[in-house]
Amino acid sequence: MPLIQVQMFSGRTSEQKRNLVRALTDAFVQTAGSTPDAVDVILTDVEKSDWAQGGELFSDKTPAG
Amino acid sequence: MPLIQVQMFSGRTSEQKRNLVRALTDAFVQTAGSTPDAVDVILTDVEKSDWAQGGELFSDKTPAG
Amino acid sequence: MPLIQVQMFSGRTSEQKRNLVRALTDAFVQTAGSTPDAVDVILTDVEKSDWAQGGELFSDKTPAG
Amino acid sequence: MPLIQVQMFSGRTSEQKRNLVRALTDAFVQTAGSTPDAVDVILTDVEKSDWAQGGELFSDKTPAG
Amino acid sequence: MPLIQVQMFSGRTSEQKRNLVRALTDAFVQTAGSTPDAVDVILTDVEKSDWAQGGELFSDKTPAG
Amino acid sequence: MPLIQVQMFSGRTSEQKRNLVRALTDAFVQTAGSTPDAVDVILTDVEKSDWAQGGELFSDKTPAG
Numbered sequence: 001m002p003l004i005q006v007q008m009f010s011g012r013t014s015e016q017k018r019n020l021v022r023a024l025t026d027a028f029v030q031t032a033g034s035t036p037d038a039v040d041v042i043l044t045d046v047e048k049s050d051w052a053q054g055g056e057l058f059s060d061k062t063p064a065g
Numbered sequence: 066m067p068l069i070q071v072q073m074f075s076g077r078t079s080e081q082k083r084n085l086v087r088a089l090t091d092a093f094v095q096t097a098g099s100t101p102d103a104v105d106v107i108l109t110d111v112e113k114s115d116w117a118q119g120g121e122l123f124s125d126k127t128p129a130g
Numbered sequence: 131m132p133l134i135q136v137q138m139f140s141g142r143t144s145e146q147k148r149n150l151v152r153a154l155t156d157a158f159v160q161t162a163g164s165t166p167d168a169v170d171v172i173l174t175d176v177e178k179s180d181w182a183q184g185g186e187l188f189s190d191k192t193p194a195g
Numbered sequence: 196m197p198l199i200q201v202q203m204f205s206g207r208t209s210e211q212k213r214n215l216v217r218a219l220t221d222a223f224v225q226t227a228g229s230t231p232d233a234v235d236v237i238l239t240d241v242e243k244s245d246w247a248q249g250g251e252l253f254s255d256k257t258p259a260g
Numbered sequence: 261m262p263l264i265q266v267q268m269f270s271g272r273t274s275e276q277k278r279n280l281v282r283a284l285t286d287a288f289v290q291t292a293g294s295t296p297d298a299v300d301v302i303l304t305d306v307e308k309s310d311w312a313q314g315g316e317l318f319s320d321k322t323p324a325g
Numbered sequence: 326m327p328l329i330q331v332q333m334f335s336g337r338t339s340e341q342k343r344n345l346v347r348a349l350t351d352a353f354v355q356t357a358g359s360t361p362d363a364v365d366v367i368l369t370d371v372e373k374s375d376w377a378q379g380g381e382l383f384s385d386k387t388p389a390g
Contacts, residue, residue, distance in 0.1 A: 001334065001376060001383070003133065003170070004349075007237060008327040008357065014114060016357050018122055023352035024329075025120035031344040032337055040133070040170070041117040042072060049209060051326060052236040055220035057213055058326070066139065066181060066188070068263065068300070069154075073132040073162065079244060081162050083252055088157035089134075090250035096149040097142055101249045105263070105300070107202060108245040116131060123131070137302060144374060148382055155380035171377040172332060179274060182301040185285035187278055196311060196318070197268040198328065198365070199284075203292065204261065211292050218287035219264075226279040227272055235328070235365070246261060253261070267367060309339060312366040315350035317343055 002028055003040045009058070010045035017043055067093055068105045074123070075110040082108055132158055133170045139188070140175040147173060197223055198235045204253070205240035212238055262288055263300045269318070270305035277303060327353055328365045334383070335370035342368060 004024050012020070021041045028039050048058035069089050077085070086106045093104050113123035134154050142150070151171045158169050178188035199219050207215070216236045223234050243253035264284050272280070281301045288299050308318035329349050337345070346366040353364050373383035 001170070001378070003172075003332045005330045005332075006327065006353075007330075008353075008359075012357055017114065018125065019356040020353065021117035021122055022120040023356045024349060025117065027348035027352040028331075028333075028345065031348045032333065032341050034333075037119040039119065040131075041120075042111055042133075043115040043117075045115075046237055049212065050238040050240075052216035052220065052234075052238075053326070054232040054234065055217040055236075057216055060213065066183070066300075068137045068302075070135045070137075071132065071158075072135075073158075073164075077162055082244065083255065084161040085158065086247035086252055087250040088161045089154060090247065092153035092157040093136075093138075093150065096153045097138065097146050099138075104249065105261075106247040106250075107241060107263075108247075110245075118131070147374065148385065151377035151382055152380040155377065167379040169377075169379065171380075172371055173375040173377075175375075176302055179277065180303040180305075182281035182285065182299075182303075184297040184299065185282040185301075187281055190278065196313070196365070197266060198367075200265045200267075201288075202263045202265075203288075203294075207292055214291040215288065218291045219284060222283035222287040223266075223268075223280065226283045227268065227276050229268075235326075237328075248261070306367060309342065310368040310370075312346035312350065312364075312368075314362040314364065315347040315366075317346055320343065 001038050001040075002032070002034055003042070004028065005042045005044065007044045007046050009051070010047055012045075066103050066105075067097070067099055068107070069093065070107045070109065072109045072111050074116070075112055077110075131168050131170075132162070132164055133172070134158065135172045135174065137174045137176050139181070140177055142175075196233050196235075197227070197229055198237070199223065200237045200239065202239045202241050204246070205242055207240075261298050261300075262292070262294055263302070264288065265302045265304065267304045267306050269311070270307055272305075326363050327357070327359055328367070329353065330367045330369065332369045332371050334376070335372055337370075 025039045090104045155169045220234045285299045350364045
């Protein structure tokens with residue numbers, strides 16, 4: 001029943017996603033109590049052209065010097 | 066004003082989505098009270114490689130049996 | 131695995147919520163295909179002082195004459 | 196820390212999105228108090244075939260006469 | 261149809277919320293195109309004990325300086 | 326920038342929430358790559374009377390015998 005939703009920049013590999021959902025599930029079970037089977041994780045990729053901080057899209061930001 | 070957001074596996078046809086939004090809207094109006102026009106429904110397709118249960122992506126699960 | 135999230139004005143009774151989640155689950159199963167047990171529904175009550183349309187909070191709207 | 200999530204129909208240009216995130220950030224800072232750097236904005240494009248009102252997908256609606 | 265959802269720390273006054281939803285709606289209409297009436301805004305208050313950055317709840321952070 | 330949103334049953338203690346956000350942040354950083362400071366976690370408590378599975382609210386479910 002716990003539901004963990006992750007929004008992150010696109011570009012993670014299948015292997016990273018596989019490890020990520022396992023690690024998040026373990027993290028929940030070990031600290032908040034639950035069984036792994038009850039934990040749902042949904043991953044959402046967000047493009048840098050759809051995410052802004054400080055009023056500026058990440059696709060427009062120049063890397064720090 | 067009621068807002069119904071659905072996350073489900075990709076692969077439904079246009080006809081299924083058409084029937085789904087009508088059925089969800091009817092379900093809301095008949096049980097919770099509202100007019101159909103006030104009900105918004107947003108559908109989001111999620112890939113099996115982005116949804117996990119029990120710490121395992123659905124794209125990695127082997128069918129039972 | 132399908133997940134249905136509902137945001138609606140506060141004030142529904144327990145009986146309305148009970149009927150609502152059953153009706154939404156049935157609506158999903160009958161039109162999009164799934165088993166009832168796989169369907170999660172999460173209800174969120176929103177106060178009229180936290181929901182706006184047309185730039186005006188619903189708590190500020192005067193009922194139509 | 197404030198997080199602004201926008202769901203809207205697909206089709207906005209990069210320039211519109213650029214202006215939108217800046218305007219939303221300014222709107223938040225000027226009315227609710229915060230620094231621009233603390234404001235995250237995430238944009239989500241939704242197809243008209245995934246959004247319904249009144250039980251009807253926007254992709255099925257006929258323009259008003 | 262555009263939907264703007266805001267998550268922010270609790271504590272804003274009714275007047276701040278009133279101004280916020282109007283400003284966000286105006287920001288959307290002026291940059292992304294739409295009519296004000298089509299814009300929904302939902303505000304969600306989050307307690308500092310439910311929001312973390314850097315793995316630390318904001319309720320646990322000591323003010324800088 | 327990664328954003329982790331958790332919906333879970335009410336009732337966790339402050340200490341459990343403190344440990345949960347730290348563990349989720351570590352899980353993300355170690356598997357998906359990022360710095361801890363970039364990770365936001367938002368926790369949302371959901372009452373059993375607002376969450377259903379199989380068309381039945383958790384508040385109505387009788388514990389398995």
